[in-house]
Amino acid sequence: MSDQTEVSVIDLRMSHNQVVADFSHAYSTSGFGYIIGHNIPGTVFAKVFEASKRFHALPMAQKMAVAVDANHRGYIPINTSTDVTSTLAKVTKPNQSASFMMMREDAVHDPSIYLSGPNQWPDLAGFRTALQSYNDAMTRLARHLLAIAFEAAGMTDPAAMQMFDTPTTWLRLLHYPPQPAQSADDLYGSAPHTDFGGLTLLAQDDVGGLQVQTPEGAWIDVPKIDGSLVVNVGDMLHRLSNGKLKSTPHRVINRSGRERYSCPFFFDPHVTAEIVPMTAEPAKFAPLTYGTFLRSQLEASYEAHQDATKA
Numbered sequence: 001m002s003d004q005t006e007v008s009v010i011d012l013r014m015s016h017n018q019v020v021a022d023f024s025h026a027y028s029t030s031g032f033g034y035i036i037g038h039n040i041p042g043t044v045f046a047k048v049f050e051a052s053k054r055f056h057a058l059p060m061a062q063k064m065a066v067a068v069d070a071n072h073r074g075y076i077p078i079n080t081s082t083d084v085t086s087t088l089a090k091v092t093k094p095n096q097s098a099s100f101m102m103m104r105e106d107a108v109h110d111p112s113i114y115l116s117g118p119n120q121w122p123d124l125a126g127f128r129t130a131l132q133s134y135n136d137a138m139t140r141l142a143r144h145l146l147a148i149a150f151e152a153a154g155m156t157d158p159a160a161m162q163m164f165d166t167p168t169t170w171l172r173l174l175h176y177p178p179q180p181a182q183s184a185d186d187l188y189g190s191a192p193h194t195d196f197g198g199l200t201l202l203a204q205d206d207v208g209g210l211q212v213q214t215p216e217g218a219w220i221d222v223p224k225i226d227g228s229l230v231v232n233v234g235d236m237l238h239r240l241s242n243g244k245l246k247s248t249p250h251r252v253i254n255r256s257g258r259e260r261y262s263c264p265f266f267f268d269p270h271v272t273a274e275i276v277p278m279t280a281e282p283a284k285f286a287p288l289t290y291g292t293f294l295r296s297q298l299e300a301s302y303e304a305h306q307d308a309t310k311a
């Protein structure tokens, strides 16, 4: 536990039982934790941030050449996503951020599998390799953390892990321009939301701006801790654990006057996964297919998917 912040620090170098106990505490209370001792060298993070900065600095035409497609891969310009499904705040203004999205690399789009397909790659030397290496490192770590999360929630059925055998993955390179100090209260870099899926592993720079909501409704800062990843639970893991693991609202407001970069990696179930609570107690949630939930969220929030449904 850290005394600088209310978000726990979990050190993976501790004993297995200690790590499981720390997970149990962090994810049944705040739903967020700083993970340290993960053994991923700093150079891996440096390379993905460097790739992100080079991409976002490209001329707009080069970024728009890989504009986000119907499979949610590519460049998402600023002012094209609004969290209208948010039940946490009345959100009317689009998010003040741009991003590049890499998802699972499939050889082709299979029309029977929502969001399957190959990635779109910009014409930028070394970019694809940097993202693929980072994606591989995050996938390995996420699978390890998920097994700990299941154990912490008392989920012993191997079927839970099988939903992630071919995961839905999203590596998002976010760029938040500075917001004016006097910008409207409801103008966000990322409006209050919970994440959709399993686990989110976030690398951020030292600019700050990420905030997490406490159970009492206050917003607390989650600044960078060197060498850490901020890890949180998404809505599907919340449901699978029958509510034991919390999917906690968070948001980003960048009033620092500086450019902010972050690289969240989302490790989610396959879109065909049937999400039903997998703990011993009576189920608190009705069954849900992950892909059906995802489609409704993306079509409501992203211009690119609204166009797709009109076409």
Ligand SMILES: O=C(O)CCC(=O)C(=O)O
Binding pocket: 172, 174, 190, 195, 202, 204, 210, 250, 251, 252, 262, 263, 264
């Ligand atoms: O940029 C961040 O720090 C958080 C981003 C985030 O919450 C998201 O993309 O879901």
Ligand SMILES: [Fe+2]
Binding pocket: 193, 194, 195, 250
């Ligand atoms: Fe998020």
